[in-house]
Amino acid sequence: MANSENKVMDFMSTLPGDDVRQIMWRYSDRYDLQMIVQSARSLARGPVARLVADGARNSHEWNDKKAQLLTGFDESGLTSAFMDPEEGGFIEGPKNLALALIAFELSWVDAGAATCSLASNLALSPIKEKGTPEQKLTYMSRCVPPQPGEDRTVWRGAFALTEPLPYVGVDTGVVSGKMRIVEWEDGKEPMLQVEKRGRFITNMGFANFVTAAVESDDDRIKGSAMVILEEGDPGLFDRGAITLKLVHQLSSTSDPILNLKVPASRIIGGYTVKDGVIIPNYNHGDVIESVFRRTRVPVGIMTSAKLLSAIEPVIRYHRTRFRGGNASTPGTPRFELGVQQKEDALQRLVDIWAAGEAGAAFGFSTVHLLDRFDPLERRKEKVLEEMGIKGGRAQMKLFKELEKDALEYMELSRLPESSRDNARLAELEENTLVQFLITDALANVFCPACKLWNTGVGATMMREAVSLMGGYGITEDCPGFLGQKWSDAQLEATYEGPEAVQRRQLSITMTNPLFLTQFSHWIKELEELDSNRPSTGAAVLSEAMKLWLWTLEYLQKTKDADGKALYHSQRHGVVFPLADALCWLLTVRQQILDVVELEQKGPENPVVAADLNGLINFFSDLSSVQAARAAGECGRICAELVYGFNRAETDGCDALQTFNAMRLGVDTKLAGSRLAKDRAATALSKVMIPEALDYPA
């Protein structure tokens, strides 16, 4: 084992490159994605970095300089990466991983540029997820850049949910945008008047179409919908006042005022007519849920990219900090290591890297999950259609019944082949609805968890990175643009639903038995992992996961000192912190699994194999450090929740003894975690970095 006491410690020689990342984030076999990473990177570290360095972030307005970004996205293939080949794209199948990699590369330099690239996809997403085949083909093809010989403008979109105060923000239910029927001639398409005022709408400076959430203002239309509005539609298409953003200035944001007459065929997903009433096939809530579940994950990945991007500039700054002057000559520690002679500077950078690593690991595993989920969801819809079930109660009843089968499947799949009913297992494996339920339960936790943890904790850790650059950190010309990245991270924590929205969703989805059963299995897997491969942090993590599970069950059945139920979706003081604790655990679990993947697959790649011991040592140490931090956070939160609602110290004694024993179990397993941090810090003082940062070039 790489870290065993008798072995001389290997340190990684250089910062991990693409070969390492392709293994850890599992796209070594995807040449198409490797190419898209290169394209996004050249754009980010070339034109995007130059825009930032030239001060393009110093204006709120969208201008010609910033618009070069759009041409860049088109020319480098990033725009059409979202489309299917029949729409003019070039990536087959689900694209969650592809989009996440693009977001990662762009936000490595500037997250505003990443947002600008993602916003058109966000506008298209309601159409992609729920649109009719005609809507899909029309708008996806229009948004593909013209091919050689074609003479047309590429369309861009904006997604308009948020409204001026006091309407839609965190609560998506309070829509004030309206739609009414203004013409409905016999046998013809009804015409709608759609009014929507938006607030903080990205891409509005140049969007040709808007996908807008609106509610019926007419007895002849039922409920709500998302509607496509085009700039050429009759009426008002006012792009509105420009948002005076402190962040993400390479994206365009404003408060549009839209009042347009459009055919009812623009209702996303279509509609039916019953007794003279238009019934949209999807209400705005359904569409938005399905969109955000996918688009929120790349946002989380954006913040993690920033943390990882901070490592090289900080190392370079620290190493060169004391060069020059009489006391500093080449070869001396002062000259070669500079600030890196100081333990604290190294160890804080380890913390930043560990958090970035955990977020990236979790984000990429979540987009892989979504890539599996996408086809499954479509198959599920087909199966339900064949069964004649159209959502609502019938679907809920069916899913409740199938939950038993899903649990059975999970139990069977854990048993040794020789002692289980393999025929039944195969049958359940083939059952689309069972598989859908299992994956859905995970996605419902992973997506909000990724958005919440990566952006929230990421923003805080980004401040640490800034502080390691001293005064330079809060200047515009800080290498790696760390100051801007810090404030940008706060927007990522806010848009597409701020932290409260993610916590609210988690507080419901994390109690799903289908999720909790998988969670329990992971505890056992981590214990096994630790017995075969110690020193990744798996031991302390599995103990912390047990503590979290116990605390959840305890809170669900316990009342506070005043006799009020503790676990209740409206009791944010209980359920929100518990959701936070879960996120710490989930992220680091994935980080550990990435180390295992690197250890298993690394030897197959000659570039990685050459430095494998050092890499494995370092990434194991990072995951150990992060597992210790996560376990600490989890322990602190659980202790506050378990003890904090009692009035006297002696209340609830019996249960608390169990809790105390479990918490002690967590603390004991911290053994080695600080040694891991020491080693990781040493590795940071030894690793080779390039002479100069590769951006702005």
Ligand SMILES: Cc1cc2nc3c(=O)[nH]c(=O)nc-3n(C[C@H](O)[C@H](O)[C@H](O)COP(=O)(O)OP(=O)(O)OC[C@H]3O[C@@H](n4cnc5c(N)ncnc54)[C@H](O)[C@@H]3O)c2cc1C
């Ligand atoms: C630069 C930028 C770009 C954006 N781009 C878009 C876009 O393209 N399209 C779009 O539709 N929107 C966009 N937004 C809007 C963004 O999604 C919203 O700002 C965000 O969802 C929060 O809504 P709000 O600002 O109205 O916050 P509010 O709803 O006012 O919430 C403020 C805070 O109050 C608390 N809070 C509110 N409600 C609850 C609750 N129920 N439970 C607990 N706590 C609560 C939370 O702490 C929350 O963060 C953008 C915003 C910005 C700043």
